[in-house]
Amino acid sequence: MNDLKNIFSANLNKLMANHNESVTDLAKSIGTAYSTVSDWKNCKKMPRSGGLQKIADHYHINISDLLEEVVDKEDSSNLDWTDLGMAYGGHIPDDLKDMYRAIAEEYVKKHPEALQRDKDNK
Template identity: 40%
Template structure:
């Protein structure tokens, strides 16, 4: 199933037209239709996933589960290379988890507007 087909299927479940989804996601009204032939921009796909209450991984076909994982059940121990978009297999060693956490914290310090955008939603 293509990204377009997955979006269409979830939209139908929510009784939304593709144009409704595009408007709610604040992307061009025909953008989703263009994804029949072109790969979506990550930012636009993330907006659509948010509207459809799913993940970009589901829309891209990386998983067949449209549900958003419950973050309360996740722990640092569940971090895998695939989570970091690196298909090496296995879990990330503990010493590298701290490194990635430090990188993320530094990024947030340098870009505090990210937290403001999140809190506004």
């Protein structure tokens, strides 16, 4: 259980940091006491299944994402959709890529100034 508690605590700390959330923010959001979230964050306690579900729902992830060890990637240039918690197992289906491309092309047709702004900002 200690290993699982360490993994959970590390994942919770990463999630909170990535979302710029304090213990107070998370506690209020999920309706849990500050001291309880603090204990989870500091690897003193593990939440029960209901607490795990509240945290998972809050971050829009699966409970398993809270309990599985994640290998840190040192080079952020290797990030992919899975690092962002995106759906489709980290892979965008071709038909969805085509839809995104069509939306982007339509936007650029209607707002050509957006391309100029991008060039000016470089």
